[in-house]
Amino acid sequence: MSGEFDQKIHQTLEDANLQLAIYTATGRLKERRIEVVASEALPDYQELRTQANALKKHAIENLDYYLEEFERNVTAHGGKVVYCKDATEVSDFVLSLAREKGSRLIVKSKSMTTEEVDLNERLEHHGLESVETDLGEYILQLAHEKPYHIVAPALHKTRYDVADIFEKNLHVPRETVVEKQTAIARAVLRQKFLEADIGISGANFLVADSGAVVIIENEGNARLTTTAPKIHIAVAGIEKVIPRAQDVATFLKLLARSATGQLLSVYASFLSGPRRPGEVDGPEEFYVVLVDNGRTKLLPDKAKRQSLYCIRCGACLNTCPVYRKIGGHSFPWVYSGPIGAIITPQFMGVSHEPGLPFASSLCGACGEVCPVKIDIPKVLLDLRSDVKKTETREKQNRLEKLAFKAFAWVVTHPRIYEFLGRVASSMAPSGNGGWIRSVPPPMNLAPVRAWLSQRDLPPPPSKSFREMWRRR
Amino acid sequence: MPQGSRENILHRVRTALGRSAGQPPSEAPPVRLRIPEVDMEARIASLRMRIEALAGATHRVATAEDARALVAGIVAGRPTVASNSPYLAECGIASLPGVRTGIRETDDMRTAAAAAEVGITSADYALADTGTLVMISSPAEARLVSLLPILHVAVVPRERILTGLDELFTLLPKPADQTSSMVLITGPSRTADIEQILVRGVHGPGQITVIIVG
Numbered sequence: 001m002s003g004e005f006d007q008k009i010h011q012t013l014e015d016a017n018l019q020l021a022i023y024t025a026t027g028r029l030k031e032r033r034i035e036v037v038a039s040e041a042l043p044d045y046q047e048l049r050t051q052a053n054a055l056k057k058h059a060i061e062n063l064d065y066y067l068e069e070f071e072r073n074v075t076a077h078g079g080k081v082v083y084c085k086d087a088t089e090v091s092d093f094v095l096s097l098a099r100e101k102g103s104r105l106i107v108k109s110k111s112m113t114t115e116e117v118d119l120n121e122r123l124e125h126h127g128l129e130s131v132e133t134d135l136g137e138y139i140l141q142l143a144h145e146k147p148y149h150i151v152a153p154a155l156h157k158t159r160y161d162v163a164d165i166f167e168k169n170l171h172v173p174r175e176t177v178v179e180k181q182t183a184i185a186r187a188v189l190r191q192k193f194l195e196a197d198i199g200i201s202g203a204n205f206l207v208a209d210s211g212a213v214v215i216i217e218n219e220g221n222a223r224l225t226t227t228a229p230k231i232h233i234a235v236a237g238i239e240k241v242i243p244r245a246q247d248v249a250t251f252l253k254l255l256a257r258s259a260t261g262q263l264l265s266v267y268a269s270f271l272s273g274p275r276r277p278g279e280v281d282g283p284e285e286f287y288v289v290l291v292d293n294g295r296t297k298l299l300p301d302k303a304k305r306q307s308l309y310c311i312r313c314g315a316c317l318n319t320c321p322v323y324r325k326i327g328g329h330s331f332p333w334v335y336s337g338p339i340g341a342i343i344t345p346q347f348m349g350v351s352h353e354p355g356l357p358f359a360s361s362l363c364g365a366c367g368e369v370c371p372v373k374i375d376i377p378k379v380l381l382d383l384r385s386d387v388k389k390t391e392t393r394e395k396q397n398r399l400e401k402l403a404f405k406a407f408a409w410v411v412t413h414p415r416i417y418e419f420l421g422r423v424a425s426s427m428a429p430s431g432n433g434g435w436i437r438s439v440p441p442p443m444n445l446a447p448v449r450a451w452l453s454q455r456d457l458p459p460p461p462s463k464s465f466r467e468m469w470r471r472r
Numbered sequence: 473m474p475q476g477s478r479e480n481i482l483h484r485v486r487t488a489l490g491r492s493a494g495q496p497p498s499e500a501p502p503v504r505l506r507i508p509e510v511d512m513e514a515r516i517a518s519l520r521m522r523i524e525a526l527a528g529a530t531h532r533v534a535t536a537e538d539a540r541a542l543v544a545g546i547v548a549g550r551p552t553v554a555s556n557s558p559y560l561a562e563c564g565i566a567s568l569p570g571v572r573t574g575i576r577e578t579d580d581m582r583t584a585a586a587a588a589e590v591g592i593t594s595a596d597y598a599l600a601d602t603g604t605l606v607m608i609s610s611p612a613e614a615r616l617v618s619l620l621p622i623l624h625v626a627v628v629p630r631e632r633i634l635t636g637l638d639e640l641f642t643l644l645p646k647p648a649d650q651t652s653s654m655v656l657i658t659g660p661s662r663t664a665d666i667e668q669i670l671v672r673g674v675h676g677p678g679q680i681t682v683i684i685v686g
């Protein structure tokens with residue numbers, strides 16, 4: 001585990017307010033999901049999952065075909081498709097379009113793919129103003145932070161944090177009532193929507209047979225982003241393509257239920273091409289940017305490519321005991337939780353953060369809640385073996401082996417075993433309910449420290465089993 | 473303008489999957505759409521229950537005349553924009569005093585919708601099992617009318633109430649064939665981004681009123 005990963009985990013664990021915020025927010029989302037997927041509420045939930053998995057599997061196995069079909073249909077409806085292999089190509093495309101059209105102001109609705117490629121920073125670096133309009137994303141943009149959660153990006157911020165952020169950046173009087181904070185954002189952003197030259201959105205699905213982009217949201221900011229400005233650019237990973245518009249029904253039923261426990265999100269927009277003759281409003285130009293950015297690296301391995309089925313519902317984060325303790329910012333990239341643990345190493349290479357696939361207890365909860373049935377624990381195990389294969393963990397391995405040898409020797413020598421047990425009892429701290437969090441020298445060797453840094457040992461019994469046995 | 477990496481990406485995809493250019497896809501899983509039998513009264517009851525559960529308001533009126541009177545009371549002198557839906561004209565809603573309608577130009581629509589407190593539309597369909605309005609963009613229905621004003625009023629004749637999503641996609645297998653934008657609206661605009669506290673009307677309408685006619 002790298003120092004940074006380790007350090008961020010510690011910071012999160014030590015911050016009691018943050019612990020409470022993560023625990024309550026994910027807990028609520030988790031409970032709402034359970035209510036709406038219960039068999040009384042949605043009898044065909046399991047069948048829908050099976051169908052969603054089959055559709056994603058089929059789409060990925062025939063990805064080139066569906067991408068080309070999608071492209072043909074977008075073009076037929078008067079839009080344009082651009083393929084970008086990495087972050088630079090995405091920002092180059094947006095920049096040159098903005099330059100050609102003389103655009104200055106860009107409004108953006110939530111898109112994890114644009115987070116991946118740091119689009120805002122790149123555009124701002126070139127003098128464009130690029131404003132996030134999802135309330136959570138807007139707060140984070142003002143605070144210069146990355147999303148904490150795929151679905152609830154500002155999950156870690158309290159209303160008091162928001163009050164500080166708005167006061168400092170928007171020069172408004174300090175306001176701690178959430179309704180009023182929302183009204184402030186509405187007013188500021190409404191103006192931006194009406195003035196913006198370009199709207200950049202993400203996409204939840206790309207529909208091949210229709211050339212349509214499907215965008216799902218609750219606030220209405222994506223509708224505004226894709227309607228008010230003259231130019232709409234949708235940025236999406238190539239894995240988002242599905243075969244038919246009729247398949248969207250299956251995904252719509254699963255996505256909102258898994259994400260927030262709603263039957264449907266407030267808005268689901270099917271957008272295809274610029275506005276047609278006679279239509280009163282809507283963009284005059286329509287672009288879809290299809291992004292690779294590491295995705296094609298996942299395709300050759302039949303087991304691991306299922307990571308690309310993800311519909312970014314966030315259910316695996318809410319249910320993950322590890323995410324619920326270490327939070328979103330401990331993760332080294334924009335994707336956190338179980339899905340982050342499997343896609344980050346594959347997009348960025350396992351050596352980017354070798355500790356990542358190990359940050360899981362493999363309890364299996366993520367795989368059980370996943371609406372598209374990604375076997376996350378299996379992929380984690382595969383990645384662990386990749387890390388073992390590629391990384392120079394020999395040193396650690398040697399120490400591990402040594403430790404087990406020592407342990408074996410101790411347990412086969414009863415006197416010494418008993419003596420060490422007594423030492424442990426005497427070491428149990430009086431605080432922490434007796435739980436052991438650290439050990440004094442000379443036992444505080446690096447591997448022991450590292451092992452204990454993620455774990456607490458239960459209080460050792462004051463009398464060992466052997467002692468009690470003798471005294472019977 | 474940069475043309476990106478089309479060939480490069482498609483080539484990588486094909487190589488990884490062991491496919492060749494132009495190769496047809498394997499057989500797709502069959503479409504899964506199930507339409508339940510639900511009679512009209514039950515659909516109306518479900519639609520109303522779902523919308524109200526999302527803090528929307530619903531009314532049911534017998535005639536177009538009644539709808540007109542109800543809408544007149546809701547508008548009550550507030551700045552209002554109405555879509556060009558023939559159904560609203562038929563109900564006499566488009567000709568209510570103070571209601572701006574007949575807008576064909578984008579800029580006029582932006583100005584009118586941004587200034588309005590009430591936006592009145594019809595809906596192409598409504599989905600009973602989720603409380604959803606289906607809005608298809610056309611010369612009759614602009615997108616901004618159901619988006620910019622803080623109150624969205626939709627007047628829907630009962631024949632347009634479908635059981636749910638599966639029936640919608642059976643009727644419209646490819647919505648993009650007829651419109652550049654189909655939007656499903658389920659309740660008022662909302663957010664829970666700050667401390668999971670639910671706030672309505674963050675960017676779109678904070679209130680939604682659905683009037684079922686017939």
Ligand code: SF4
Pocket residue numbers: 150258309310311312313314315316317339366369370371372373374
């Ligand atoms: S991996 Fe599955 S559960 Fe996790 S975000 Fe993706 S779709 Fe949702």
